Amino acid sequence: MSTVQTSMPAQAAAAGEPSLWSRLSGNRNWAAFWFMLPTAAFLILFLAYPLGLGVWMSFTDERIGRAGAFVGIENYQWLWDDSIFWLSVFNTLFYTLIASAIKFAIGLYLALLLNRHMPFKAIIRSIVLIPFIVPTVLSAIAFWWIYDSQFSIISWSLIKLGLIHSNINFLGDTEWARASVIFANVWRGVPFVAITLLAGLQTVSPSLYEAATLDGATSWQRFRFITYPLLTPIIAVVMTFSVLFTFTDFQLIWALTRGGPVNATHLMATLSYQRGIISGRLGEGAAIATAMIPFLVAAIAISWFGMQRRKWQQGSNND
Amino acid sequence: MTDSTLQSKAAATAAGDDTEGMSYLESLPRRLVTLYLPLFLILVVLLFPFYWMVLTSIKPDEQLIDMEKFNPFWVVHPTFKHISKLLFETQYPRWLWNTMYVAVGATFLSIVASVLSAYAITRLRFKGAEAVGVLIFFAYLVPPSILFIPLASVIQAYGLFDSPLSLILVYPTLLIPFSTWLLMGYFKTIPYELEECALIDGATRWQILVKIIVPLAVPGLISAFIFSFTLCWNEFIYALTFLQSTPNKTVPVAIVNEFVDGDIYKWGSLMAGALVGSLPLVILYAFFVEHYVSAMTGAVKE
Numbered sequence: 001m002s003t004v005q006t007s008m009p010a011q012a013a014a015a016g017e018p019s020l021w022s023r024l025s026g027n028r029n030w031a032a033f034w035f036m037l038p039t040a041a042f043l044i045l046f047l048a049y050p051l052g053l054g055v056w057m058s059f060t061d062e063r064i065g066r067a068g069a070f071v072g073i074e075n076y077q078w079l080w081d082d083s084i085f086w087l088s089v090f091n092t093l094f095y096t097l098i099a100s101a102i103k104f105a106i107g108l109y110l111a112l113l114l115n116r117h118m119p120f121k122a123i124i125r126s127i128v129l130i131p132f133i134v135p136t137v138l139s140a141i142a143f144w145w146i147y148d149s150q151f152s153i154i155s156w157s158l159i160k161l162g163l164i165h166s167n168i169n170f171l172g173d174t175e176w177a178r179a180s181v182i183f184a185n186v187w188r189g190v191p192f193v194a195i196t197l198l199a200g201l202q203t204v205s206p207s208l209y210e211a212a213t214l215d216g217a218t219s220w221q222r223f224r225f226i227t228y229p230l231l232t233p234i235i236a237v238v239m240t241f242s243v244l245f246t247f248t249d250f251q252l253i254w255a256l257t258r259g260g261p262v263n264a265t266h267l268m269a270t271l272s273y274q275r276g277i278i279s280g281r282l283g284e285g286a287a288i289a290t291a292m293i294p295f296l297v298a299a300i301a302i303s304w305f306g307m308q309r310r311k312w313q314q315g316s317n318n319d
Numbered sequence: 320m321t322d323s324t325l326q327s328k329a330a331a332t333a334a335g336d337d338t339e340g341m342s343y344l345e346s347l348p349r350r351l352v353t354l355y356l357p358l359f360l361i362l363v364v365l366l367f368p369f370y371w372m373v374l375t376s377i378k379p380d381e382q383l384i385d386m387e388k389f390n391p392f393w394v395v396h397p398t399f400k401h402i403s404k405l406l407f408e409t410q411y412p413r414w415l416w417n418t419m420y421v422a423v424g425a426t427f428l429s430i431v432a433s434v435l436s437a438y439a440i441t442r443l444r445f446k447g448a449e450a451v452g453v454l455i456f457f458a459y460l461v462p463p464s465i466l467f468i469p470l471a472s473v474i475q476a477y478g479l480f481d482s483p484l485s486l487i488l489v490y491p492t493l494l495i496p497f498s499t500w501l502l503m504g505y506f507k508t509i510p511y512e513l514e515e516c517a518l519i520d521g522a523t524r525w526q527i528l529v530k531i532i533v534p535l536a537v538p539g540l541i542s543a544f545i546f547s548f549t550l551c552w553n554e555f556i557y558a559l560t561f562l563q564s565t566p567n568k569t570v571p572v573a574i575v576n577e578f579v580d581g582d583i584y585k586w587g588s589l590m591a592g593a594l595v596g597s598l599p600l601v602i603l604y605a606f607f608v609e610h611y612v613s614a615m616t617g618a619v620k621e
Contacts, residue, residue: 048458
C-alpha cells in the first residue's frame with residue numbers, strides 16, 4: 001500500500017502526509033475528487049469562468065488595453081438599434097436552417113446509399129469522410145480558389161458548356177455569396193451526417209426489411225415505417241450537433257468572405273470577432289456572443305425534450 | 320470468418336456487412352441508376368476540391384491564369400516550384416511545427432485528464448457522478464465562438480498571450496468533454512469482476528486504473544487520440560485570436576493571414592500550403608479509419 005506510483009499530481013500534493021493520503025484514498029469520494037481534479041481545473045478555468053466573464057463583459061464598455069466600467073445594458077441597447085447586428089442574426093438563422101436541412105437530406109440519402117451492398121464498400125466509406133478530416137480553413141481556401149471571380153473553374157466550365165456568358169462573381173455578389181458559403185458548409189458537413197447515420201442504419205436488423213418485403217411493402221414504406229422510426233433518436237442527436245456547429249460557425253466564413261460583401265454573410269460569430277477583436281470593443285463583441293446563448297439553449301432544449309418525450313412514449317430508454 | 324462462434328455470426332448479421340441481404344432482388348441496370356450513379360456524383364463533388372488543390376499546387380503560374388490555351392482540368396509540365404517555395408522561402412515548416420506541438424500537447428493533456436475523470440465517473444460512483452457526467456456533456460455543447468473574447472482577456476491576464484502554450488491549455492476544454500464521454504463508454508464495457516479480483520489482491524485504485532483498465536481500453540484511447548488530434552489541427556478561432564506574431568502561428572491561421580496579398584500568382588503556393596497542411600491528417604486517418612469512425616459515432620450514440 002505504501003509504494004504507490006507517484007506520477008499523479010494529486011499524490012505529489014499529498015506526499016508529505018502519508019497518513020492523510022491513505023486516509024483520503026480509502027474514501028471513495030475523496031479518491032473521486034482527486035481523479036476529477038485535472039478535468040475540473042481545465043473546464044472551470046477555461047470554460048465555466050470565461051463563460052461567466054463573457055456575460056459580465058457584455059455589460060461593460062471594456063476595450064482592448066483598457067479595463068471596462070459597468071454600463072448596464074447599453075451594449076444591448078446599442079445592438080438593438082444596429083441594423084448590421086440584426087442582419088447578422090438573420091444571416092445566422094438563414095445559414096443554419098438552409099445548410100442543416102440540406103445536410104440532413106443529402107446526408108441521409110448518402111447513408112442509405114452507403115448502407116447497400118456493393119464492391120469496395122469499406123474504401124468508399126472511408127473516402128466519404130475525407131472532407132470532414134481536412135481542416136475547415138484549408139478546404140475553405142480551396143473553395144476560395146474555386147469561387148475566384150476571374151479564374152473560377154465553375155464559371156469556366158459553365159461558359160464552355162454555353163450556359164452562361166460571363167464569369168459568376170461568386171463571393172462578390174450578395175445572393176451568390178450566401179449560396180456559396182452554404183454550399184461549402186454543406187460540402188463539409190454531409191460526411192459527418194452520413195457516416196453517423198450510417199452507423200445507426202447498421203444497427204437495424206435486415207430481417208425487419210425481409211419481413212416487410214414479404215408482406216408486400218414498397219421501398220418507400222420500408223423507409224417510412226422501419227428505417228425512419230428506428231433512426232429517429234440518432235437523427236435527433238446528429239442534427240442537434242450539426243445545428244449547433246453551423247450556428248456558431250466562424251472559420252469557414254472568415255476564410256471565404258470575412259462577412260462580406262456588404263455584410264451579407266456576416267454571422268453572429270464573425271460580427272462578434274470583427275467588433276470585439278479587430279475594432280477592439282470587447283464589451284460589444286461579448287454582447288453579440290452572449291446574444292447567441294439563448295438560441296443555443298433553445299436548440300438544445302428542443303432536442304432534449306423531444307428525446308425525453310420519445311423515451312416516455314416508448315416506456316423505456318432507447319439508447 | 321472461419322471461427323464459427325456465435326458472436327461473430329451475430330455481429331455479421333447485425334452489421335449486415337457480409338450478407339448479401341436482399342440485393343439479389345435488384346437488376347443491374349436498376350442498381351446502376353439508383354445506387355452507382357448518385358454515389359459516383361456525390362463522390363466526385365466531395366473529392367473535387369482536393370483534386371483541384373493538388374492540381375493547382377503543381378501547376379506552373381502561366382497555366383494557372385491562362386485558361387484558354389491550356390485545359391484547366393489538367394496540367395502539362397508539372398512543377399514543384401510552389402511547394403519548394405513554400406517550404407524554403409516561407410516560415411511554413413515553423414507553422415507546421417507549431418501546429419504539431421500544440422496538437423500533441425493538448426491531446427496528451429486531455430487524454431490523461433479524460434482517463435481519470437471517465438474512470439471516476441463510471442467506476443468510483445461518487446456522490447453526484449451522474450450530474451458531473453451530464454455537466455461534462457453540456458461542456459461539449461459550449462462553442463468556442465462565444466468564449467474567445469473573454470478567454471482572450473483570461474489569457475492576457477495569465478501572461479500567455481501570443482504563446483502556443485495558451486492553446487495547449489485552452490484546447491483541452493474542447494477535447495476533454497468529448498474524450499471523457501467516449502472513454503466512459505469503453506470503461507462501462509469492462510467487467511466489474513476484473514476490478515474486484517484486483518481489489519481483493521490488494522491493488523489500489525490507481526494500480527487498477529493503470530494496470531487493468533487502461534490496457535483494456537486501448538482502442539478507445541486510440542480513437543480519442545485521433546479525434547482530438549484532428550480537432551486541434553482544425554481549430555481556428557482561438558489560434559487566430561491568441562497568436563499575433565508570424566512565427567508563432569498555426570497552419571490554418573498562417574494560411575489565411577500570411578499568404579493573402581494582392582499577388583495574382585499567390586494561388587499555387589496557397590494551394591500547396593493547404594495541401595501540405597492537410598496531408599498529415601489524411602495519412603493519420605488512412606491508418607486509423609476504423610478508430611476514427613468509432614470515435615465519431617461512439618460519441619454521438621452515447
